[in-house]
Amino acid sequence: MPEPEGLKKAILIIDDEENMRHMLQTMLRRYGYLIETAENGAQGLEKIGQRPFDFVLCDIKMPRMDGMAFLKASREHLQNTTVIMMSAYGSIDLAIEAMKLGAYDFISKPFKNEEIRLTLKKAEERERLKSENLQLKDKIQRIGGDLSFGNMVGKSQAMQQVFSMALKVARFDSTVLITGESGSGKELIAQGIHRESERKAGPMIPVNCASIPESLMESELFGHTKGAFTGADKDKKGLFELAQEGTLFLDEIGEIPFSLQPKLLRVLQEGEVRPVGGTKSKSIDVRVIAATSRELGKEIAAGHFREDLFYRLNVVPIVLPPLRQRTDDIPRLCRFFINRFNESLNTRIENISSAAMAALMRHDWPGNVRELENAIERAIVLAEGRTLEADNFFGGTTSAADSHPGENEDASDGGFSLKVAKARLEARMIRKALAATEGNRTHAAGLLEISHPSLLSKMKLYGIK
Numbered sequence: 001m002p003e004p005e006g007l008k009k010a011i012l013i014i015d016d017e018e019n020m021r022h023m024l025q026t027m028l029r030r031y032g033y034l035i036e037t038a039e040n041g042a043q044g045l046e047k048i049g050q051r052p053f054d055f056v057l058c059d060i061k062m063p064r065m066d067g068m069a070f071l072k073a074s075r076e077h078l079q080n081t082t083v084i085m086m087s088a089y090g091s092i093d094l095a096i097e098a099m100k101l102g103a104y105d106f107i108s109k110p111f112k113n114e115e116i117r118l119t120l121k122k123a124e125e126r127e128r129l130k131s132e133n134l135q136l137k138d139k140i141q142r143i144g145g146d147l148s149f150g151n152m153v154g155k156s157q158a159m160q161q162v163f164s165m166a167l168k169v170a171r172f173d174s175t176v177l178i179t180g181e182s183g184s185g186k187e188l189i190a191q192g193i194h195r196e197s198e199r200k201a202g203p204m205i206p207v208n209c210a211s212i213p214e215s216l217m218e219s220e221l222f223g224h225t226k227g228a229f230t231g232a233d234k235d236k237k238g239l240f241e242l243a244q245e246g247t248l249f250l251d252e253i254g255e256i257p258f259s260l261q262p263k264l265l266r267v268l269q270e271g272e273v274r275p276v277g278g279t280k281s282k283s284i285d286v287r288v289i290a291a292t293s294r295e296l297g298k299e300i301a302a303g304h305f306r307e308d309l310f311y312r313l314n315v316v317p318i319v320l321p322p323l324r325q326r327t328d329d330i331p332r333l334c335r336f337f338i339n340r341f342n343e344s345l346n347t348r349i350e351n352i353s354s355a356a357m358a359a360l361m362r363h364d365w366p367g368n369v370r371e372l373e374n375a376i377e378r379a380i381v382l383a384e385g386r387t388l389e390a391d392n393f394f395g396g397t398t399s400a401a402d403s404h405p406g407e408n409e410d411a412s413d414g415g416f417s418l419k420v421a422k423a424r425l426e427a428r429m430i431r432k433a434l435a436a437t438e439g440n441r442t443h444a445a446g447l448l449e450i451s452h453p454s455l456l457s458k459m460k461l462y463g464i465k
Contacts, residue, residue, distance in 0.1 A: 014044035041065030060087035071101040156326035170196035180320030182465030183370030186291035202246025210255040228277025254294035337376040367463015
């Protein structure tokens, strides 16, 4: 099916030799270009003043106005046009002079047809890259203006650098490893990368490696065949297959069992998965973004994480700063969450008092943005008017040192509220259990004698990483 006229590239051929014009016109039309011709630089100057061209093929030696004079006279009309000069009297000095005047390339006559075609293709690729770079710069500028990336908000220099890096890497299929404390927004960055990528039409599948029992993880990731194990009554696709032509987000990758890490490494290297119980591998086309709040360097040293898997995942590292290192973002984040909760909770909160904002700015936010989000929601629920006051936050305290549940057991911090005291005690015991189990949430839940989902829910509530 022929390409629509409006999509074809337009070329102006300027040459005083009729045979040359005819030969180039016939050849380039066959390759799908729209062609116009001119006998000399003066005619060429008239034509570029009448309409834009994608390319100009211009001879140097011509009567009335030669190629060099044409280049000098047409600068203001050729800002978005690629000019290729041609001459039978070629020399390096002449080529350099032409390029100083704005020419993209220089071809010596006589030339082969394929040489012209390849030069044009190279020029087209250059123009495509220029266009992509301009779009990228425009997006980066919009990020700077909107102070957001996807669903993330941040005006601090640290977050602007994160947004810029994420936008750049989105154009490629390279594996990304996002590191940062719990609640800092790792999944939101992954979602933003997916939405800005060429895979955005495909699925974005998040999986929390810490929430899948070790015995089921291989089947969840790679799938299984019927009869592979007790209860496998039919074939099941794994998450890698379900993410075909899209993105798989492996959150808390540091929790993946050591025994499964070689199989994950093979998938990343070979682009193939083999279901549990299967005899054949299946090709996959999936972009992997991983994230962790653990320090994988320490995990490698302790023998809990494979070094080769780390390097395969850490092709492009993105480090998210904790909220305490970007307190400039807190007012904007508060406004973002207030607007969102006003809509979802059908409330009409208008602002935050200066005393409340001062307390929020002093707090160290161990739970990061997730903790701030929970604090805003809780304050909106407790608020009496349209302004969030200091006593709507942190159980009624305004001191950052006293505002974190579990850090201080003095009953006076929360008045006589049993609810506040219980919250402080729960947060304190959860932290102790996590410390005792070196962050293993399953074992910590056992020590606390609660279910794993209940532990995760309480950790989210108290902003515990």
